[in-house]
Amino acid sequence: MTTIDEPTEMRSNTDLIGREDINDLETIFSVVGAQEADGRHRVKDNCEAEFTWDYTKGARPKLDKLYEKAKRGQWNGQTDLPWETPVDQEALVIAAAESPQEQNRWGNTSLEGTVLEKWGDKEWMQFGIEQQNWMLSQFMHGEQGALLCTAKIVETVPWIDAKYYAATQVVDEARHVEVFSKYLDEKLSGHYPVNAHLGLLLDDIIADSRWDMTYLGMQIMVEGLALAAFGFMHALTPEPLLKKLLRYVMADEARHVAFGVLSLQDYYQELSAAELRERQEFAFEAAVRMRDRMQLQEVWERMGVPAKDAISVIRQGPERDEFQILLFSKIVPNVKKLGLLDAADGWLRKKFTELGVIEFEDWADATEEADAFADGSPAERGVA
Ligand SMILES: [Fe+2]
Numbered sequence: 001m002t003t004i005d006e007p008t009e010m011r012s013n014t015d016l017i018g019r020e021d022i023n024d025l026e027t028i029f030s031v032v033g034a035q036e037a038d039g040r041h042r043v044k045d046n047c048e049a050e051f052t053w054d055y056t057k058g059a060r061p062k063l064d065k066l067y068e069k070a071k072r073g074q075w076n077g078q079t080d081l082p083w084e085t086p087v088d089q090e091a092l093v094i095a096a097a098e099s100p101q102e103q104n105r106w107g108n109t110s111l112e113g114t115v116l117e118k119w120g121d122k123e124w125m126q127f128g129i130e131q132q133n134w135m136l137s138q139f140m141h142g143e144q145g146a147l148l149c150t151a152k153i154v155e156t157v158p159w160i161d162a163k164y165y166a167a168t169q170v171v172d173e174a175r176h177v178e179v180f181s182k183y184l185d186e187k188l189s190g191h192y193p194v195n196a197h198l199g200l201l202l203d204d205i206i207a208d209s210r211w212d213m214t215y216l217g218m219q220i221m222v223e224g225l226a227l228a229a230f231g232f233m234h235a236l237t238p239e240p241l242l243k244k245l246l247r248y249v250m251a252d253e254a255r256h257v258a259f260g261v262l263s264l265q266d267y268y269q270e271l272s273a274a275e276l277r278e279r280q281e282f283a284f285e286a287a288v289r290m291r292d293r294m295q296l297q298e299v300w301e302r303m304g305v306p307a308k309d310a311i312s313v314i315r316q317g318p319e320r321d322e323f324q325i326l327l328f329s330k331i332v333p334n335v336k337k338l339g340l341l342d343a344a345d346g347w348l349r350k351k352f353t354e355l356g357v358i359e360f361e362d363w364a365d366a367t368e369e370a371d372a373f374a375d376g377s378p379a380e381r382g383v384a
């Protein structure tokens with residue numbers, strides 16, 4: 001990311017996200033993932049590890065309180081979930097197609113004369129199964145991103161209360177990678193590599209040298225979206241193991257998002273308009289990448305249908321967009337609470353309006369999430 005001198009300097013969408021029209025499908029799908037030949041993906045994290053000699057516990061009381069809650073909120077992915085539950089992927093596809101939500105996403109869309117016209121039951125079933133594999137794979141990769149980012153925060157954040165809390169989040173994220181990976185291996189039928197857009201976003205977050213950008217990218221943007229996505233899947237899936245797994249993960253994620261807001265709130269009040277503008281741009285880029293990542297790009301490729309053509313068909317139905325927009329319901333209120341919506345002449349407010357997500361600005365923010373401040377692990381609390 002380049003540095004700007006004046007908050008009023010206009011950087012175009014092309015400068016920020018590589019295209020002027022946010023909805024330009026051609027450009028979105030021209031970004032494809034590249035796997036390293038040796039299977040190892042390395043990113044320079046450009047950070048200085050910072051020691052603090054001020055060990056005063058509770059100097060930041062809200063972070064201290066969150067740390068104490070986090071210690072009591074731990075659970076064991078190996079023993080607290082009913083892994084013996086059998087999972088029938090085909091039955092889940094059928095159940096999803098019968099749910100009104102799923103019907104709405106496809107129901108009003110005519111497939112005549114489109115690339116999907118010839119698809120019969122077999123293809124739709126395969127597509128449903130691939131979607132499950134893809135979705136859980138992306139959750140798993142995102143969780144690994146969170147694991148690495150949070151380990152970085154332990155190193156870079158200047159305050160002891162935040163280092164303590166971040167250390168509990170490292171354990172949380174390790175557990176999340178573990179349970180999604182186990183679910184994929186034992187219950188589903190295939191893996192997907194990290195989505196190209198998600199991969200670029202995780203790389204950007206890790207590579208940024210400023211400690212607060214890790215929080216903004218991960219705790220506010222990626223985890224905010226994850227919390228909403230997990231919430232939808234938790235509400236929609238009839239599969240009891242996944243339901244419980246997601247509910248447990250969500251209890252942790254609510255804390256993580258609250259950690260981001262509590263840590264950045266005061267710090268952002270000290271920043272200049274130019275510095276805030278950089279944060280706004282970073283938030284906008286992240287939002288666009290996350291929206292791009294939801295297009296099932298790799299699933300269409302595996303099904304042998306050009307992603308651009310398939311998405312054009314789906315976009316004819318307004319419900320699909322509505323679903324994607326709802327994924328931002330946990331992000332916008334937190335960005336507002338941090339003062340980023342209206343700083344620098346309301347630049348981000350304009351951008352979020354363009355993205356169609358500004359309507360969520362007055363929804364509950366992370367510091368109002370009951371789960372974030374709840375005592376006891378989900379297992380102890382009997383969370384279903
Ligand atoms: Fe997580």
Ligand SMILES: [Fe+2]
Nearest residue numbers: 146223253256
């Ligand atoms: Fe998290």
